[in-house]
Amino acid sequence: MSAPAGAVAAPQRGTAWRRSALFVGLAVALVVLAVVAAGTGQLRVPPAEVLGSVLHRLGLDVGPLPAHQHGEQALWTIRFPRVVMAMLVGAALATGGAVLQGVFGNPLADPGIVGVSSGAAVGACLVIVTGWTFAGPWTVALLAFVGGLAATLLVYLTARGGGRTEVVTLVLTGVAVNAVGGAAVAFLTFLGDTQAREQIVFWQLGSLNGTRWVYVAVVAPLVLVGLVAAVLMSHRLDLLALGERPARHLGVDVERLRVGAVVVVAVLTAAAVAFCGVIGFVGLVVPHLVRMLVGPSHAVLVPASALGGAVLLVGADLVARTAVPYADLPIGMLTALVGGPFFFWLIRRTRRSAGGWA
């Protein structure tokens, strides 16, 4: 009944290597993509000049400055806020997805599918239509958070049964929540004036167009808080995969963990949705790919999803800006175009492996 102790260590080493490779690969991809994205547009700035501009701002006299007279200005008032926002929103959506999946014990949970995003959308549209500014630039984020939290709690309370969430219940609850959210947004669109309507329509398609540093300053702290909280609960999310009772037997206060996770998901979703609108499927696709590469352990999944989401959204936004000359495609349309078929494939796969719809 015994084997050499080395037999245990061997697979560990292989996994550790894969994990390091994934993090390094994603980090490199993120930097390269960010530099390329910042330099791409109607006014081209070569990568070396982009790097040079950043380094000069950091106080290092290294590399060339943008040659074009408006280069520096274009980078710092338009491109960089947009790239940073793409990173933040991508990280928030992917991490939110990973946490939501952990809480529901279900790889099909996604803020968009479950209806969290549409709850947040209702809150944000309300601000657009009413023109409320009681919390300054934070007003949209605040109401998006309230809407997202309400939707998440609703789904959490209705879709669970006996400590588990069946796929059918989850997806159908999402349909119901999305329907109500859609109705509320439709009503708000009806109430709004022409300008508000146009704003809502484009906002719903999802876009990073017009991102300013003020918005980034609102989103960044929310995303950071959400990410730190998600990392802190990652070990307990692992145990939740065993089921509620075994998790409690291992010392996890399951109810507290669930409520905490729901709040984290609402914060992250609100941060993502507040200024950039509904960008779907990031929270579904990214954690799933990460799991396929390095396994389901949340201590790796959460930070890797954050990085992966950032990479995906910076890339997607680059495509959205450049695919059609002189047009800024809605990024939500792009992610849905790729994410929809992926979701379909995932459902088929889950159905096969679970031997049914359970």
Add this chain to the structure above:
Amino acid sequence: MSVLRAEGVRVAYGAHTVLDGVDLEVAAGEVVALVGPNGAGKSTLLSVLGGDPRPDAGRVLLDGVELQAQDLRRLARRRAVMLQETRLSFPFRVEEVVHMGRHPWRGTPQEDGDDAVVAAAMSDADVVHLAARTFPTLSGGEKARTSFARTLAQQAPVLLLDEPTAALDVRHQEALLARVRQAAREGAAVVVVLHDLTLAAAWADRVVVLADGRVRADGAPADVLTSDLLSAVYQHPVDVWHRPSGVPGAPAEIVVLPVRAPRDAAPPAPTQETP
């Protein structure tokens, strides 16, 4: 001095009373087998002992303190529970699942020994060769052994095991219960639900027979496992044999077998339970 103690435990689901007035004491160094027919309340009693449902009446004390009043993390360092069935929402590797058993020790000095404890638990449960396999790809018996390894890794002095041997082959049944005995020798208090009465007789210090939510008998295997009592409780004629042990000097072994009619005959009528 009992480590774990249930006093007048009553559990009801709606109008259906599952446990009624159950008293049980388990001392350190003791293996107690919980036996009884389907629906007798064995698993419910084990859950209550583990602190899951709060009993509708009565109480359960661990180290003299009521379970519900204890901090969950501290409790997890004192008692480990192995449930009948484990389902995992995500495809963790066996090694990761066993490591989860170390969670209660995170942030304590004992955390440094995690890898050694996990390696030993995996070796004891014979799952070392499965380390890199993902949990959903395992057979039922392999899953049970992985759960057992996770339970051992928790290093708790109170072990509550719900039918740990149900899915295991003969070799692994014996190995698992031998390991459980070793834990008891080292001071653990063990409660194990078993269906195989011969197995219970061979490995337990005490056998507790549950029927209809009440304790019908509680004592040494030789005193409790009698043909009369078992036939009445299981409502099926049961024979109990005392067979000389294969090891010289060891006490006789108890073998429990249901009485079987010739294969093509009608099944025997249920024996009347005499109160």
